[in-house]
Amino acid sequence: MTPGLIARLRGGEDLALISDAGTPLLSDPGARLVSAALDAGVVVTPIPGASALLSALVASGINSERFTFYGFLPRKGRDRASTLAELASLPHTAIVYEAPTRLAETLTELEALGAGERKIAVAREMTKQYEEVRRGTVSTLRAYYENTPPRGEVVIVIAGAEVPAVNESDVRARARALVAEGRSARDVVAQLVAELGVARNRAYEIAQEEANA
Numbered sequence: 001m002t003p004g005l006i007a008r009l010r011g012g013e014d015l016a017l018i019s020d021a022g023t024p025l026l027s028d029p030g031a032r033l034v035s036a037a038l039d040a041g042v043v044v045t046p047i048p049g050a051s052a053l054l055s056a057l058v059a060s061g062i063n064s065e066r067f068t069f070y071g072f073l074p075r076k077g078r079d080r081a082s083t084l085a086e087l088a089s090l091p092h093t094a095i096v097y098e099a100p101t102r103l104a105e106t107l108t109e110l111e112a113l114g115a116g117e118r119k120i121a122v123a124r125e126m127t128k129q130y131e132e133v134r135r136g137t138v139s140t141l142r143a144y145y146e147n148t149p150p151r152g153e154v155v156i157v158i159a160g161a162e163v164p165a166v167n168e169s170d171v172r173a174r175a176r177a178l179v180a181e182g183r184s185a186r187d188v189v190a191q192l193v194a195e196l197g198v199a200r201n202r203a204y205e206i207a208q209e210e211a212n213a
Contacts, residue, residue, distance in 0.1 A: 005033060023050065053095050053097070055155075060121035067094065068092065069095045070094060070097075084106075086193055087110065088161065094157075096155070099154070101149070103122065104145045106156070107142035113194065115161070117139065118137060119158075119159040120156060122141055124151070125151075171198055171206055175203075178192075189204050
């Protein structure tokens with residue numbers, strides 16, 4: 001429908017993009033229309049509305065000074081494993097959208113990565129009639145949702161991990177060993193982040209340096 005809508009906009013009409021599930025463009029295909037409108041020189045004006053991610057963050061009680069929004073997690077494969085590893089070691093708050101049918105599985109995977117004692121909040125149906133926010137740890141809420149599958153739209157707010165003191169020589173030795181195994185730079189970075197809690201940008205720098213050594 002985008003070409004037809006852009007033609008109407010260029011013809012002088014005003015159009016409103018409205019979502020029935022929170023703010024448009026946040027994990028929402030409306031981004032395609034906005035991008036096309038901007039490319040066509042159409043003025044785009046945002047009007048604040050309900051936002052599940054910000055509502056969940058505010059109600060979570062978890063530090064909101066800095067956060068990363070991940071949208072929906074990849075469903076399977078290397079991308080999912082890499083993203084979950086990043087979540088498990090992220091030193092600041094993370095916000096994730098998740099399907100209710102996959103919530104318990106995602107919490108189980110985070111627990112397996114060592115994040116069982118991390119503070120989280122699971123918010124569902126934010127700003128709607130059946131709004132609910134449950135707070136606890138990854139492990140306690142994993143146990144709850146295994147026996148009580150949620151309904152509706154789910155937002156997970158995860159507190160940041162405590163950043164351990166990392167010895168630079170240990171990090172480089174591990175990176176060197178992974179490079180020697182033939183691992184790609186992407187895999188080396190993911191392992192350094194997951195195993196040693198190294199910040200992703202620093203892990204990337206070390207992986208590049210060791211690969212080129």
